[in-house]
Amino acid sequence: MSDMTPMGQPLLEVRHLSKNFGPVQALNDLTMMVRAGEVVALAGDNGAGKTTLIKAISGVYQPSSGEILLQGKPVTFGSPQEARDKGIETIYQDLALADNLTIGANIFLGREPMRRKFGFLPVLDRAKMAEAAKSTMALLDFHVSRLDAPVSNFSGGQRQAVAIGRAVYWNAQILIMDEPTAALGVPEQRKVISLIHQLKAQGRGVIFISHNLQDIFAVADRIVVLRRGVQAGERRIADTTHDEVVKLMVGG
Amino acid sequence: MSSPPAATVHVAPQADHADKARTPLQRVADLRAWLFLAFLILGFELWSRLDFGGTFMFNTFNIQSIAVFAVAPLLLATGQTFVIISGGIDLSMGFIMGLAAVVAAHVINWATPGMGFFPAVLLGSLVAVAIAAVPGLVNGMLVALLKVPPFIGTLGMFGVARGVAFLLAGGTTVPVKNEVFAALGNGKLYGVPYIIIVTAVFVLLMHYLLGQTRFGQHNYAIGANAQAARRAGINIKWHLLRLYILSGSCAGLAGVLYAARFSAGAAQAGEPLLLDSVAAVVIGGASLFGGSGTILGTVAGAFVIAVIQYGLVFINVAPFWQFISVGVVIIISVLIDQAQRRFSGGRQSE
Numbered sequence: 287m288s289d290m291t292p293m294g295q296p297l298l299e300v301r302h303l304s305k306n307f308g309p310v311q312a313l314n315d316l317t318m319m320v321r322a323g324e325v326v327a328l329a330g331d332n333g334a335g336k337t338t339l340i341k342a343i344s345g346v347y348q349p350s351s352g353e354i355l356l357q358g359k360p361v362t363f364g365s366p367q368e369a370r371d372k373g374i375e376t377i378y379q380d381l382a383l384a385d386n387l388t389i390g391a392n393i394f395l396g397r398e399p400m401r402r403k404f405g406f407l408p409v410l411d412r413a414k415m416a417e418a419a420k421s422t423m424a425l426l427d428f429h430v431s432r433l434d435a436p437v438s439n440f441s442g443g444q445r446q447a448v449a450i451g452r453a454v455y456w457n458a459q460i461l462i463m464d465e466p467t468a469a470l471g472v473p474e475q476r477k478v479i480s481l482i483h484q485l486k487a488q489g490r491g492v493i494f495i496s497h498n499l500q501d502i503f504a505v506a507d508r509i510v511v512l513r514r515g516v517q518a519g520e521r522r523i524a525d526t527t528h529d530e531v532v533k534l535m536v537g538g
Numbered sequence: 539m540s541s542p543p544a545a546t547v548h549v550a551p552q553a554d555h556a557d558k559a560r561t562p563l564q565r566v567a568d569l570r571a572w573l574f575l576a577f578l579i580l581g582f583e584l585w586s587r588l589d590f591g592g593t594f595m596f597n598t599f600n601i602q603s604i605a606v607f608a609v610a611p612l613l614l615a616t617g618q619t620f621v622i623i624s625g626g627i628d629l630s631m632g633f634i635m636g637l638a639a640v641v642a643a644h645v646i647n648w649a650t651p652g653m654g655f656f657p658a659v660l661l662g663s664l665v666a667v668a669i670a671a672v673p674g675l676v677n678g679m680l681v682a683l684l685k686v687p688p689f690i691g692t693l694g695m696f697g698v699a700r701g702v703a704f705l706l707a708g709g710t711t712v713p714v715k716n717e718v719f720a721a722l723g724n725g726k727l728y729g730v731p732y733i734i735i736v737t738a739v740f741v742l743l744m745h746y747l748l749g750q751t752r753f754g755q756h757n758y759a760i761g762a763n764a765q766a767a768r769r770a771g772i773n774i775k776w777h778l779l780r781l782y783i784l785s786g787s788c789a790g791l792a793g794v795l796y797a798a799r800f801s802a803g804a805a806q807a808g809e810p811l812l813l814d815s816v817a818a819v820v821i822g823g824a825s826l827f828g829g830s831g832t833i834l835g836t837v838a839g840a841f842v843i844a845v846i847q848y849g850l851v852f853i854n855v856a857p858f859w860q861f862i863s864v865g866v867v868i869i870i871s872v873l874i875d876q877a878q879r880r881f882s883g884g885r886q887s888e
Contacts, residue, residue, distance in 0.1 A: 366769065367771050370771070376769075378769075382766055382769065383763065383766055384758065384759035384762040384763045384766050384767065384829075385762050385763060385829070386758055386759075386761070386762040386829045386830055387755070387758060387759060387762070391755060391759075395755075395756075395759055395766070395767065395770035395772070396756070396767070396770035396771040396772045397770075397771070398752050398755055400752075403750075407746075407750075408750075408751070409746075409750040409751070410750055410751065410752070410755060
């Protein structure tokens with residue numbers, strides 16, 4: 287995807303999506319939408335279907351029925367790679383980075399740029415990777431001075447920023463973030479929240495999964511609550527309260 | 539394993555700018571195998587001068603003997619470096635080397651009368667390396683496609699390669715009658731043995747492959763975090779297949795050079811060298827957990843072992859002390875590696 291969708295226009299639509307594993311109905315007739323520059327929080331108890339939903343959107347699972355539209359056009363993904371090629375990137379709370387490689391090498395992992403040394407010998411273009419790492423991290427308001435250090439030397443929030451930076455560099459239009467703050471300390475959580483604000487300001491769509499209502503209220507525009515595979519409710523953050531969301535989550 | 543909370547605090551600086559680059563201490567640690575090698579040589583030099591007033595290191599014969607001594611373990615160890623960085627291990631390399639030595643001997647003997655000396659050597663060497671790639675391919679299929687742990691899969695191939703090599707050799711060594719092959723194994727160019735030149739060129743190639751190509755980069759990534767590598771779109775199965783073919787081929791080349799040096803193929807050629815190869819990689823600074831290691835470190839590691847083995851003979855110590863000292867060096871290297879991980883703030887394998 288090369289064109290940015292104008293702010294506020296629908297980026298991703300999920301229509302009547304169902305997914306069953308044998309007799310188990312993990313997701314039942316779910317409909318939701320993400321607009322450009324919008325953060326949509328997914329909330330729900332364990333087993334509510336959040337993970338199934340994002341795996342369907344990111345190409346890990348094929349839905350049993352229903353459809354997914356990207357910028358108004360129906361799409362199907364045979365693999366996570368296909369979803370990524372169309373601009374949907376998933377950021378996992380951990381296991382996302384190769385700790386022993388630099389920021390640049392992580393951003394380019396699997397798509398490393400090459401250059402020719404002495405005019406004939408293909409070698410990794412580390413300068414280009416470092417340059418891209420620097421500019422991308424600056425775009426996220428993270429200013430790193432040492433680009434030759436492995437990412438194991440960075441803090442949890444910085445590592446999360448590297449994972450987000452990779453998605454941004456490859457021009458992801460939709461970022462799915464699964465519990466991005468779960469493994470972090472409080473100052474680091476704030477940093478990630480401000481990162482999400484940056485993504486929003488850049489006109490990207492964010493799907494944000496969290497158990498932490500405080501985070502959800504700090505960053506999301508809308509919240510979609512799932513319960514046992516069905517949509518239990520959808521609210522604009524401005525119009526709802528913690529209590530109401532909790533009631534939707536647990537039912538009753 | 540997850541790092542303890544204290545370590546997390548340690549690596550989590552408050553400001554964005556507080557990213558820690560490599561400390562001088564870490565840089566020294568990267569060179570530890572070379573430092574150790576230097577100390578070792580210095581030690582033998584002192585001993586040699588004090589004990590019988592002669593030099594140890596400033597003697598071309600000694601340098602050459604050590605280098606020739608290091609050829610086969612080094613060739614195995616370069617392949618082993620790739621495998622260990624990926625988080626695996628290849629236990630079959632020793633007998634793949636023996637298999638290649640026997641195959642090279644047979645093919646050269648068969649081809650020499652019809653083809654002449656040089657073409658027969660070329661054919662025999664190529665066939666031997668190609669045959670050595672076959673158990674490598676099987677190792678790769680076991681590890682990549684059938685998800686067999688590398689330790690077990692390559693242990694099985696250790697037995698298979700051993701049996702096949704002894705069967706092909708008829709239980710004995712296979713002498714080679716070919717002048718060119720003997721010259722390759724024992725001849726010199728401007729005073730440098732051919733096998734050292736071949737090995738040096740090959741090691742440089744492997745250094746390039748590991749440090750400067752996508753294959754090498756992906757190898758590091760897979761060793762550190764296979765899940766992340768897969769999510770980044772790296773085809774891990776294809777990578778592992780090629781990886782074990784590579785380690786098998788390294789053993790194949792080692793077998794060919796062995797057969798050239800001794801003008802004979804022997805199934806047990808690489809038997810004592812397998813553990814030396816693993817030791818060289820570990821002494822060279824690689825982690826058995828995967829994700830770290832370099833070819834240059836492995837070169838230092840291989841020379842540490844060769845210098846210990848040759849040096850102890852040189853200063854007239856009973857040869858059995860070799861096993862003890864190499865064993866102690868391995869243990870110390872692993873301890874240093876673990877301490878370094880603990881104190882440098884690097885995360886333990888997760």
